[in-house]
Amino acid sequence: MPAARPRMHVTPSESVHALLRELSQLTGKPPATIVREMLDEAAPALEMAVQAFRALHRRPQEAQAAIARMAAKAHQTIAQATLDLDKASEGKRGRKPRGEAAKTG
8 A cells, every 4th residue: 555645765964863863852753753844844945946946947048147136136235234344343442444554554
């Protein structure tokens, strides 16, 4: 008689196996149940990944453009955060402004 749900064989790394074994002991749940629950929780992220790869296969140029836009946005966010940190550190006690340090040295 076939299983009610599809099954797959998974071999975790030694470190993950040790964590699953300990979590199993602490929760009283079998390791397979813990893994299934984690996969169920990860289902929305898996669905997003599937959709992204489908789009990549259907329209590679559009996917490449989207990645370039995301990278540019990330670069902009990092640059702004760096500017904000620089501005926040100006005028702090014990620090010389950049221009003064060069003049007095």
